[in-house]
Amino acid sequence: MDGLTRQVAKSPCWSIFSISLVMLLGLQYKPAILNYTTRLVDFTQYMLYNGMTLFPIADDLQPYPDYTIANTFLEYLFSLPFGRVSILSMGLPICMAASLMLVFVYKLGALHDKKWGLYGVVFSLFTWAFLDGVTYLALDVYPALFTVVCFYLAYTADLKQAPYRLAFVFVALALGFTFRGPVGLIGPSIVVASYYALSKQWRTLLVFLLFAGLTLMAGVALLAWAAYLQGGNAFMQDVLEMQGLGRIANTHAPRYYFYFSAGLLTYGVTVVVALNVIVKKYKQFLFAPRQADTALLFYLASWFVALLIFFTIPNSKKARYILSITPAIALLAAYVFVDKEGVFVRVRERFLKFCLNIHVIGLGMLLIVFLYELYIATPLQPNYLGVLSSSVALALGRYVITRNFSEHPYREFFIVAFGLVAFFSLDAFLFNSITYHLELSVEPTPKFLPYWLW
Numbered sequence: 001m002d003g004l005t006r007q008v009a010k011s012p013c014w015s016i017f018s019i020s021l022v023m024l025l026g027l028q029y030k031p032a033i034l035n036y037t038t039r040l041v042d043f044t045q046y047m048l049y050n051g052m053t054l055f056p057i058a059d060d061l062q063p064y065p066d067y068t069i070a071n072t073f074l075e076y077l078f079s080l081p082f083g084r085v086s087i088l089s090m091g092l093p094i095c096m097a098a099s100l101m102l103v104f105v106y107k108l109g110a111l112h113d114k115k116w117g118l119y120g121v122v123f124s125l126f127t128w129a130f131l132d133g134v135t136y137l138a139l140d141v142y143p144a145l146f147t148v149v150c151f152y153l154a155y156t157a158d159l160k161q162a163p164y165r166l167a168f169v170f171v172a173l174a175l176g177f178t179f180r181g182p183v184g185l186i187g188p189s190i191v192v193a194s195y196y197a198l199s200k201q202w203r204t205l206l207v208f209l210l211f212a213g214l215t216l217m218a219g220v221a222l223l224a225w226a227a228y229l230q231g232g233n234a235f236m237q238d239v240l241e242m243q244g245l246g247r248i249a250n251t252h253a254p255r256y257y258f259y260f261s262a263g264l265l266t267y268g269v270t271v272v273v274a275l276n277v278i279v280k281k282y283k284q285f286l287f288a289p290r291q292a293d294t295a296l297l298f299y300l301a302s303w304f305v306a307l308l309i310f311f312t313i314p315n316s317k318k319a320r321y322i323l324s325i326t327p328a329i330a331l332l333a334a335y336v337f338v339d340k341e342g343v344f345v346r347v348r349e350r351f352l353k354f355c356l357n358i359h360v361i362g363l364g365m366l367l368i369v370f371l372y373e374l375y376i377a378t379p380l381q382p383n384y385l386g387v388l389s390s391s392v393a394l395a396l397g398r399y400v401i402t403r404n405f406s407e408h409p410y411r412e413f414f415i416v417a418f419g420l421v422a423f424f425s426l427d428a429f430l431f432n433s434i435t436y437h438l439e440l441s442v443e444p445t446p447k448f449l450p451y452w453l454w
Contacts (some may be wrong), residue, residue: 012145015102016121021099023125025133027428028091032446034439037090037137039064041447044075044085052076054127054230055239059445063231065238068223070179071139078453087451094141096280098134101145105327108152109334111159112293119334120327122416128268129319130326131427138320143184146176147369148327151303153294154208166208170215177219181243185216185305187324194306195299197374220244258317259308266319267329272305274332276347297335303328337412352412355419359394362387362426369434381437386429394422 031045033041043064055063056072060231060307073091079085102121109117124130133141149172157165168194176184189212196205220240264271278301284290285298304325311322336344336351366387401418405411440446 012106012110012118016106017099017103020102020121020125021095023424024095024098024131024134025088025091027131027424027432028095029428029451030087030432030436032440032443032448033087033137034230034436034443034446035136037048038443038445038447040072040075040090040137041085041449043067043072044079044090045380047072048075048079048083048085052121054226055106055235063227063235063240065227065235067202068138068178070182071142082453083089085449086453087449088453090137090449094134094137094139097141097145100132101141101148103325104145104148105330108148108327109331111156112296113338116334116338118413119337119416120331122261122271122420123270123330123333124326125420126268126325126423127270127330128431130323131424132266132431133320133323135432136320138323139180140320140323142179143176143187144323146172146179146184147188147191147303147324150176150192151195151299151327152313154192155299158199158201166204169208170212173212173215174219177223181223182216182220185212185219187310189216190306190310191303192326194302198299198302199295217271240306255315255317256312259312259322263317263322264308267325269351270326271329273336273347273351274329277332277335277344278304280343292336293338294432297332300328300332300436337416340386348412352415352419355415355422356398358419358422359391359398360428362422362430363391365426365430369430378438378441380434383429383433384432385427390422390425390429394418394425397421 039056042059043305046057046061047053050057052073053069055065056067057068058064071093075085075090078089078092082089093385102124105120105124106117109120111117130144132138150169153165153169153172157163157169173185173188176188177182181267189209193209193212195207196202196208223243224236224240227236231238277297281294281297282301284294285301290298307322307325307328311317336348366382366384369380371385397418401414405414408414
């Protein structure tokens, strides 16, 4: 155990990547792929059996205008050595991107305190919308990765007096465009631009906006050229419409309140704690000289608010579209464990109490589901055995923690780690199971795939 602890401390980034990758791949386990992700299976299978294309090919053998080819190409590469598409080969690119995002969350927090970075990773994994996005292969995980990468590079360029890092910001912006189209570049650009504006680096802001704009224009030009080669002028217009203006003005009801209400609530306890930090620190943001820690909190809060406002503009709104707020709210929430002023003692203790009781809350939810199923035609089908058995194991774990670690110097981290395991169990056996069976009951074309690569 001590050897493992030393190894994790010696290589924290590699450890975070490896452990989180295994955990997230575990959540991928399911008999079939459903809903909007079924088209991703069609894309990958077509490429595996027919070769490379410039755009994904859908099941009607027509190029699909709403996605770039990058994610499909990675899924193709992971499927190619084994000659078949599997749930793991579909999930690996997204899970790796999510794990890399967690590495940069750690690196960003660790610039000030390693504890801050570590708890930032934990709160990211406590974010239900993030886990749901990874589980259902939301391509918005890629913008989340490149957003934190861009902010980290811009922030450390100032912190470490290393302006050459700014060149890599534009590389990350280009990769964001490659994986998610224009929105994959614009979101990270807004975060970096807000950082430069709030830190009053006006000249750097103008230079950044100029080169970000040029990167965007170059990306759009290449996208249009590839679309023209793939499907001619009509398909090129479809691509520019679907990945451009079509995302802003469409037939969806505006619902301008969505990301400030139900859409935000799907981010769970993480966003609640993050908002608590913002509310209690806003005076220091606005009216007092900001220390280094407070300045980072201020930039994280602006990151959070800027993306909410930006994604409110398009009519089409889904909770997964704002996954790029995850690093910001996770690090904001993590601050309650590194605050030295004692402002967040009560918030911290309440969260620790919540962690110790997640398995009990899960049993309560299971009972409600059981009673609800007595009166509905379509059963919800949670994994009763999984929830009950994991709750028993977690109850034993809680007993060990409260009995043997009440005075341990790492008591808080043990409790939070326990809560994270409980949350993952609840997500896997209750939330995911219910969601899967409900979608399976209405899915006309489920894609039944083997789980393992081989």
